Amino acid sequence: MNLKPLKGQHHVSAITANAKRNYEFYTKTLGLRLVKKTVNQDDTSVYHLFYADERGNPGTDLTFFEIPNAGNTYHGTNSISATSLRVPTDDSLTYWKNRFAELGVDHDEISNATGRATLAFRDFEGQRLILVSDQNNKGVAGGHPWDKSPVPAEHAVRGLGPVLLTVGQLEATTNILTQVMGFREKGTYNEGDQQVFVYETGEGGTGAEIHLQERADLPVERPGRGSVHHVAFRVENEEELKRWAELLKELRIPNSGFVERYYFRSVYFREPNGILFELATDGPGFEGDEPFESLGEKLSLPPYFEDRREAIEARLKPLDTKE
Template sequence: MQLKPLKGQHHVSAITAKAKENYTFYTKTLGMRLVKKTVNQDDTSMYHLFYADERGNPGTDLTFFEIPHAGQTYQGTNSITKTSLRVPSDEALQYWLKRFDEFGIEHDGVSHHTGRATLAFRDFEGQRLELVSDENNEGVASGIPWKESPVPEAYAIRGLGPVTLTVSRPELTEKILIDVMGYREKGSYPSLVEGQPDVKVFETGEGGTGAEVHLETRKDIGRERPGRGSVHHVAFRVESKEELEKWVDYITNIGLPNSGFVERYYFRSLYFREPNGILFELATDGPGFEGDEPFETLGESLALPPYLEPQRETIEKNLKPLDTAQS
């Protein structure tokens, strides 16, 4: 079966305990656009919020499930330990340093340990994030910043950068990335933790910041216990529904337990876990977020796919109101 290479990151989905504060941080502080306010289709009692570029182009979405009673995250292995966000230049990182100080955001200094200028920071729940400069980047194109963002376009976040996986048995994840998903090893850089192996870099498709997975090995800590401020899963881009159906057949035929084809309305999906237990999703580039809302008012109302619309009254009763109107 001939499969096209995966195109890079599609979205990253994380956990928050506070949707209102989450909305404020990612739109007002980070300047991303809320392109969809909907619900977790597997548990409609919780919000699912999508922050992205101007229209939620594939590869730009950082999403959150609201779980109000989510406990503390105990950081460890077999988890997604860092989500990076692309900015256009090294100069942009200087803007963000000042902005983080102004808003009281916990952050590190600018670093070049990945070969690119980066700036690690945490949100109000300890979500592990990093800005990465695209100044010398070649590869997958970035998204387009929203013109109504409080952050100037010259410094704005333009999509997802590399995602870091931290595992205890790297050879198992490597095998999935290379032999199953078609990634290629690009290089490595020293671990930030003394005495631990180098972090390996894998890329797919056109490569570049939007198509890299960084694989970190840790033998000195236990398994992560997820909660608020942790990442639930990472999704990778597939061109079309037809291509995704080929991936469903392929993943099933090689014996990997998986979800099968899943209709999410805004895109179509396939879920499976790699051997260290990290949840991977393959998701189609379309249809996108404008099938049920116009571009001008994306994210302002509660959007439900057609198959959940008959339950709207019940769903709305179970959600705490979240005002996301722009005017």
């Protein structure tokens, strides 16, 4: 089947136990815009918060499900073990290092181990994040920072960068990435004594890379607050997504089939080590039920949930996002 290459990362979805503190960290500390406050469509008692560039352009979304009783994450293999966020230049990392020190954010030193300047840090729940410089990047374009962000535009986050997968069996995941999903091997680097393999798709660059390491010595990760739920990859449109669903079916790879998410359309499946992948369309986007100027300020529900709004709101703890 002749499919177009995947275009890169679409979004990454993670878990928080505290929506209020999560909102404060990702908007006030990291300077992202909350472009959608909605619910998990598979469990409407749970908030689903979307942080992104000014309008939630595909490839810029870092999203969170609030699960108040989520326990600690016990790190291990078969996991999405780090999410990168793109910043414009190497100098931006110095800005962020100083900002993190001033605000008490747990962070490492600036590193060049990947071949690009990076700065690893953790949020208040231990979510593993990495800022990556786009100074020498060639490939998928980044997003456009919100002009009301507390972070200066010249250093603001531009979108998602490489996503690091840690697996118990390298070959199985490599085969899915290269033989099914169309990724190509780009190179390797060493992180400490661990070799990391780099794969890219589409135009390549920071917004279209998966970094993969094998850690057969680790137990399987037990996810909780501060863990990542899934990574989604960009598909041009609904027609192309349905062709991907057909391909997965032909290959007898168990999958969700076509799923309507209103803001985009999706297909979900697990790669052989159990990590959840999603294929998601670039559109329709986040402005179908809210104007650009007030994105994220109210609880948005897809039309098929509107008749249940009162009951849904009654189960959610109020979250003020109009600040």
